[in-house]
Amino acid sequence: MALQSEERDYDVERVRADFPIFDHPINGHRLVFLDSAASAQKPRSTIDALSRVYETEYANIHRGVYDLSMRTTKAFEAARDKVRDFLGAAESREVIFVRGGTEAINLVAQTYGRANLEAGDEIILSHMEHHSNIVPWQMLRDEKDLTIRIAPIDDQGNFRLDDFQALLNERTKIVAITHASNALGTIVPLKQVIALAHDQGAVVLVDGCQAVPHMAVDVVDLDCDFYVFSGHKLYGPSGIGALYGKAALLEAMPPYQGGGEMILTVAFDKTEFNVIPHKFEAGTPHIAGAIALGATIDYLNELGFERIAAHEQMLLEYATERLTEFNSLRLIGTADRKASILSFTLEGIHPHDIGTVLDRQGIAIRAGHHCAQPVMDRFGIAATARASFGIYNSREDVDALASAIGKTIEIFG
Amino acid sequence: MSDDLRDLYQEVILDHAKNPRNYGAPENGGEGQCRHARGNNPLCGDRLTLHVTVADGVVRDARFEGDGCAISMASASLMTEAVKGRPEAEVRDLFHRFHELMTIEDSEADPDALDKLAVFSGVREFPVRVKCATLAWHTLIAALDGDDDATTEA
Numbered sequence: 219m220a221l222q223s224e225e226r227d228y229d230v231e232r233v234r235a236d237f238p239i240f241d242h243p244i245n246g247h248r249l250v251f252l253d254s255a256a257s258a259q260k261p262r263s264t265i266d267a268l269s270r271v272y273e274t275e276y277a278n279i280h281r282g283v284y285d286l287s288m289r290t291t292k293a294f295e296a297a298r299d300k301v302r303d304f305l306g307a308a309e310s311r312e313v314i315f316v317r318g319g320t321e322a323i324n325l326v327a328q329t330y331g332r333a334n335l336e337a338g339d340e341i342i343l344s345h346m347e348h349h350s351n352i353v354p355w356q357m358l359r360d361e362k363d364l365t366i367r368i369a370p371i372d373d374q375g376n377f378r379l380d381d382f383q384a385l386l387n388e389r390t391k392i393v394a395i396t397h398a399s400n401a402l403g404t405i406v407p408l409k410q411v412i413a414l415a416h417d418q419g420a421v422v423l424v425d426g427c428q429a430v431p432h433m434a435v436d437v438v439d440l441d442c443d444f445y446v447f448s449g450h451k452l453y454g455p456s457g458i459g460a461l462y463g464k465a466a467l468l469e470a471m472p473p474y475q476g477g478g479e480m481i482l483t484v485a486f487d488k489t490e491f492n493v494i495p496h497k498f499e500a501g502t503p504h505i506a507g508a509i510a511l512g513a514t515i516d517y518l519n520e521l522g523f524e525r526i527a528a529h530e531q532m533l534l535e536y537a538t539e540r541l542t543e544f545n546s547l548r549l550i551g552t553a554d555r556k557a558s559i560l561s562f563t564l565e566g567i568h569p570h571d572i573g574t575v576l577d578r579q580g581i582a583i584r585a586g587h588h589c590a591q592p593v594m595d596r597f598g599i600a601a602t603a604r605a606s607f608g609i610y611n612s613r614e615d616v617d618a619l620a621s622a623i624g625k626t627i628e629i630f631g
Numbered sequence: 632m633s634d635d636l637r638d639l640y641q642e643v644i645l646d647h648a649k650n651p652r653n654y655g656a657p658e659n660g661g662e663g664q665c666r667h668a669r670g671n672n673p674l675c676g677d678r679l680t681l682h683v684t685v686a687d688g689v690v691r692d693a694r695f696e697g698d699g700c701a702i703s704m705a706s707a708s709l710m711t712e713a714v715k716g717r718p719e720a721e722v723r724d725l726f727h728r729f730h731e732l733m734t735i736e737d738s739e740a741d742p743d744a745l746d747k748l749a750v751f752s753g754v755r756e757f758p759v760r761v762k763c764a765t766l767a768w769h770t771l772i773a774a775l776d777g778d779d780d781a782t783t784e785a
Contacts, residue, residue: 245633566649568700570675571640574757578633587676600676600698629640630701 228529233521234610236261247580250615255400255428255559255606256584258453260514267513268455271506278502280479294505297512298495301460304515305445306436312468314461314498315508319427320350322446322461323394325498326423327354329471330444331392337363340389342420344369344377344406346399346593351425355394369395371596375402375551383414390420397429397445401590401604402551403534403559405429412441421467427451431608432530432557434523437462449507453609454514458507461498468494475500518609526609530558533607533616540620546627550602558607561588564623567630569603575626576603581618638753639760640701643709648701653694653711657682665692670770670781672762677703681770683714690714690722693771700763702754707767709747719775726768733761 234240239259240249251259277287279294295310302310316322335341341355345368359366367390369382393415398405412422423444426435430447437445444463450456463471473480473491477500482490491497518526537560541547546565564572573585584604587594594600605619657665665684672678679697683690693711698704714722728745733754754764762783773781 570700570760570763571702574639574760575636578636586674591676594676600678629636630645 228525230529230610230612234612236263236517237610238262238265240610244580244582245578248618250579250581250611250618252605252607252611252615252619253582253584254431254608254611255451255604257450257456258431258608259610260453260455261517263517264454264510264514267510268506271509275509276506279505280496290505293509293512294503297508300512300515304430304435304519305460305462306434306438307462308438309465311494312462312465314463314468314495315503316446316459316461316498317457317504318448318450318459319425319446320354320448322444322459323351323423323425324354325461325474326444326446326463327358329474329498330421330467331355331358332362333470333472335362335364335391338365338389339391340365340367340387341392341394342367342369342382342385342390342415343393344382344395345371345596346375346377346402346404346590347394347396348400348425348427349589349591351394351396351423352592355392365389368592371402371404371593375399375404375553377404377406377411377553379407379410379414382411386414386418386420388418390415390418392423393420394423394425396425396427397435398426398432398557398559399551399590399593400428400559401561401588401593401602402553403428403556403561404551404553405555405557407555408440408442416441428557428559433527443467449511449514452511452514453518454511455504455507458504458511460511465494468498473497473500477501521609529609530607530611533611533613534558534560536613537605537607537616537619540616541623543620544623544627546631547623550597550599559604560606561602561604563599563602564627564630567626569601571630572603572623572626575629576619576622579618579622579625581622583619635753635756639757641750641753643747643750644701644705647705647708651695651704651708653692653708655694655696656680657684657692657694666774666777668770668774668779668781670697670766670773670783672699672703672766672783674759674762674783675700677763677766679703679707679767679770681707681767681774683771683774685719685775688720689716689718691716695767695770699766700760702751702760702763703766706751706764709750710767710771713746713748714771722775723772726765726772729768730765733764734758 237259277290279291298310301313367385415422421443424442426447448459480500548563550561569585586601670679677699682694684692695707769781
């Protein structure tokens with residue numbers, strides 16, 4: 219019964235009212251936004267935080283001796299503390315600001331990977347990784363003559379822990395794995411994955427882009443070595459994200475990019491690198507973006523991740539129930555534990571056509587391969603339509619989706 | 632259905648999408664003067680293969696294989712019908728006019744000259760779908776040029 223009372227407590231209309239984008243109709247219809255997994259909409263408080271920085275508190279950070287620069291620096295570092303708390307990290311210096319998940323993974327591949335892996339070493343990825351957690355490792359593989367092994371999933375999209383365990387061996391140096399699949403919604407049993415990987419001495423990088431919007435994360439409890447996420451999928455600004463890394467690993471890693479901020483002293487014969495996190499933050503970062511990301515985390519904490527998770531699981535169950543009413547609809551990804559993502563195909567109707575028909579009714583979904591072509595191949599399809607649910611979605615949105623799918627079947631049936 | 636959706640998914644398009652004409656590899660295996668090219672739309676992952684037979688500068692046969700959205704399937708199907716019997720230069724000109732039809736407001740392209748292909752005028756209201764309609768054409772032009780691959784992103 220606890221769940222029901224949480225549902226009652228969650229006032230989705232009030233949450234929706236916090237997002238100015240919903241004041242604007244699409245194609246004459248109330249906007250039904252079901253593509254938060256691609257990029258989420260922004261609450262008023264995040265938008266205000268961005269403007270407030272530029273209007274009242276903007277200067278370059280870690281440089282100026284003047285008041286404005288010191289205040290901006292303080293706000294920027296306060297945002298880092300918020301990300302630390304958000305991830306449950308022990309120390310703020312373990313949080314590196316980056317452009318997003320993609321940059322964070324490339325950073326780890328090009329620094330930790332290049333410094334520590336040798337020819338013949340192995341990297342394990344899962345079959346449902348986003349291209350951003352595949353391609354950086356392939357680039358490293360080709361450079362260092364490594365082997366990439368793929369941990370399989372079953373026909374429902376469940377991660378196969380036994381098969382993963384069988385892939386581990388003394389040559390396994392890195393396991394790079396998603397926390398939640400963007401294409402299927404599958405939540406990976408990370409604690410077991412990480413414990414098994416550590417038993418073999420491998421480090422684990424977790425792609426948390428699709429997990430952080432839906433659930434509380436604790437990197438210390440998970441014991442992952444690296445955790446990455448993008449701000450824009452978390453209702454924050456685009457162009458800002460974070461890499462968490464265990465301090466000892468980050469300290470031992472060579473820098474990623476060279477430039478200002480990441481140095482202590484520079485002479486033409488020798489440069490001394492700065493301490494973490496600054497060693498990995500060359501150049502002027504997205505200052506306002508980081509501060510607004512902090513404001514976004516405040517907003518989400520106020521809603522509470524327990525209540526967010528309960529609301530979204532309710533939507534996922536309701537949407538699964540409504541969509542399976544259509545005989546010609548096939549759900550792609552029906553794992554036991556899922557984030558609020560529904561990928562589907564309609565017999566004889568291409569996802570792009572579904573997307574176009576839905577758009578004309580004000581419903582935004584993703585149609586395509588979701589930058590995860592290997593998992594599309596796994597299910598023998600080129601593309602799916604994907605509805606992803608966020609904090610501002612309601613049962614009404616699910617009803618609109620179901621009704622629009624009905625119309626799509628009428629047109630093409 | 633809203634008007635622009637009805638304009639996009641006209642009966643002719645739905646018919647050709649469901650029952651594509653000239654579908655499948657040529658029976659003779661495409662030997663001799665048959666040229667082949669593969670088209671790829673990286674935005675959606677759609678791929679198609681085109682087989683075109685040219686003799687004395689005239690397209691004698693055109694067939695295709697692949698899977699895609701209603702717009703790309705119908706476009707490929709109608710294209711193969713439209714180009715048969717036409718000289719190469721005329722085919723290139725037809726693509727030019729077809730492309731204009733979908734991308735230029737108040738296109739001066741003569742609807743009569745486009746004949747059945749004029750059903751794609753509704754695509755103009757859906758700019759992201761233009762590449763769906765032109766994938767088959769890009770592939771055909773690649774085949775005529777002797778290229779093996781075509782992409783909508785070139």
